[in-house]
Amino acid sequence: MDTHLEPPHSAKKSRTRAVMSGIAIAFVLLIAWRWHTNRASATDAPSAHPAIRVETATATRMNVPIYLEGLGTVQAFYTVTIKARVDGQLQKVGFVEGQTVAKDSLIAQIDPRPYQAALDQAIAMKAKDASQLHSAEQDLERYAILAPEELTSKQTLDAQRGLVGELRAQIQADEANIESARTQLAYTTITAPIEGRTGIRLIDPGNIVHAADATGIVVLTQVQPISFIFTLPEDDLAALSRALATGPVAVAAMSRDDKIELDHGTLSLIDNQIDTTTGTARLKAIFPNTANKLWPGEFINARVLVATDSNAVTIPSTAVQRGASGVFTYVVKADSTVEARPLQIGAESNTVTEVAKGLSAGEIVVTSNQYRLQPGTAVRTNASSTPIRTAQVAKGQHAGTSGAP
Numbered sequence: 001m002d003t004h005l006e007p008p009h010s011a012k013k014s015r016t017r018a019v020m021s022g023i024a025i026a027f028v029l030l031i032a033w034r035w036h037t038n039r040a041s042a043t044d045a046p047s048a049h050p051a052i053r054v055e056t057a058t059a060t061r062m063n064v065p066i067y068l069e070g071l072g073t074v075q076a077f078y079t080v081t082i083k084a085r086v087d088g089q090l091q092k093v094g095f096v097e098g099q100t101v102a103k104d105s106l107i108a109q110i111d112p113r114p115y116q117a118a119l120d121q122a123i124a125m126k127a128k129d130a131s132q133l134h135s136a137e138q139d140l141e142r143y144a145i146l147a148p149e150e151l152t153s154k155q156t157l158d159a160q161r162g163l164v165g166e167l168r169a170q171i172q173a174d175e176a177n178i179e180s181a182r183t184q185l186a187y188t189t190i191t192a193p194i195e196g197r198t199g200i201r202l203i204d205p206g207n208i209v210h211a212a213d214a215t216g217i218v219v220l221t222q223v224q225p226i227s228f229i230f231t232l233p234e235d236d237l238a239a240l241s242r243a244l245a246t247g248p249v250a251v252a253a254m255s256r257d258d259k260i261e262l263d264h265g266t267l268s269l270i271d272n273q274i275d276t277t278t279g280t281a282r283l284k285a286i287f288p289n290t291a292n293k294l295w296p297g298e299f300i301n302a303r304v305l306v307a308t309d310s311n312a313v314t315i316p317s318t319a320v321q322r323g324a325s326g327v328f329t330y331v332v333k334a335d336s337t338v339e340a341r342p343l344q345i346g347a348e349s350n351t352v353t354e355v356a357k358g359l360s361a362g363e364i365v366v367t368s369n370q371y372r373l374q375p376g377t378a379v380r381t382n383a384s385s386t387p388i389r390t391a392q393v394a395k396g397q398h399a400g401t402s403g404a405p
Contacts, residue, residue, distance in 0.1 A: 050378075053369070057364070061314070075296055080219070086110060090108060092109045092205050098198060100196070100197050106189065107191055122181045133171060144157065224288065224290060225287060227268075227287075231282055239307070251267050254300060254301040313355045
C-alpha cells in the first residue's frame, strides 16, 4: 500500500500559518478590548470630575459709605523755634527733650544780671531827673511870684519854664528807658508761647546765645491737635463741596497700607486754588491725636467720607471678576451650577462692592476658586461660607468710587 507522506517543509509552513493566525486574532481582540475600555471611560467621564468646592456669600442690602482717598503729610498744628531775644550766657534749660510742656512754662534762663543792672540804672536816672524837676518847679513858682513886682525878669521866668518842660520830657524818656530795660530783663527768662512737645536741644547751658542766632534753643511743636495736608483730584471737589454744605466732613487717618486707622478727625478747608500742573487741590484736616499716633512729617492716607448710599445691594469684593466683556460675578443657581452674571458696580471698599445693576439681594455668589469655573460648572459650597455682615462695611474703611463698566 502506498502511503503519501507530507514533506517536512510543508508541515513547517502549516505551523507557521497557525501561529500567525493566532497572533492576528489576539491583536484583533486586544484592539477590540481597548476600544471597549475607552468607550466605557468616555461614558463614565462626567463622574470622574466631581463638583468644585467653592466659598459663597449672599448679596445683601446695607448702607455703603462713599470715600475719597488722598495721600499727604502730617504737620504740626503750630511750630515755634524758640530763640533768644537778648545776648547772654545760657544759665539753664527748663525742659527735658521730648517733653510736652505747658504754655508759659520755663524753657530757658539767660543770665539776667547785666539787664537787671541796666534796669536799676534807668530807675536811678529817673529819680535824679525827678529831683531836678522838683527843684526847677519850685524855682518856677518863686519866679512867678516875683515877676508881677518886677523883681525878676521875664526872660528868667521864661527860661525857668523851659527848664521845667525839658525836665518833664526827660522824666518821660526815663520811664521809656525803664520799660525797655524791664523788657530786656524779661527776655532773659524764655517761656513756651504754646503748649507743645519739645524736640532735640540745639544748644547746651553755659554757651553764649545771641538774638541774631539762626538755630535757636529748641523747636516746639503742637501735636494735639495736629494738622494733615493732602491732595485730591479736582474732579472730586464737587462731591466735597456738597458734603461740606451738609455739615462737618469726617476724615480718617490711615496707615500707608490702609490697614490701621490711626485717628479720626474732620476736614478743615479746601485750598483756594487748584495746582494747574497736577490738576489737584490741597486740603487740610484736623485730628485730635490724643494717642500721639501721628507725627509731623509722616506720610499717611486720608479717607474722606463724602456720602452714604442707603440700602444698596452689596457683595464681597472677592466675588467681583473682570474679563474681556467687563465686570461680572459667578452666581450659583438652584441646580448647584454657576452662571457668569454681568454687573454694573458702584462704590467699592476693601471688603464689599456695591452692585448698581445685574444682581438682586438674596442671590448667592462665588467668592473663591473662580479661576476653575466656567458657565455651567457644578459647584459644592464650603460649610464656612457665610452671608455678608453689616459690620464688614463698617470696618472696611478703604474706599473710593468706581463707575459702572
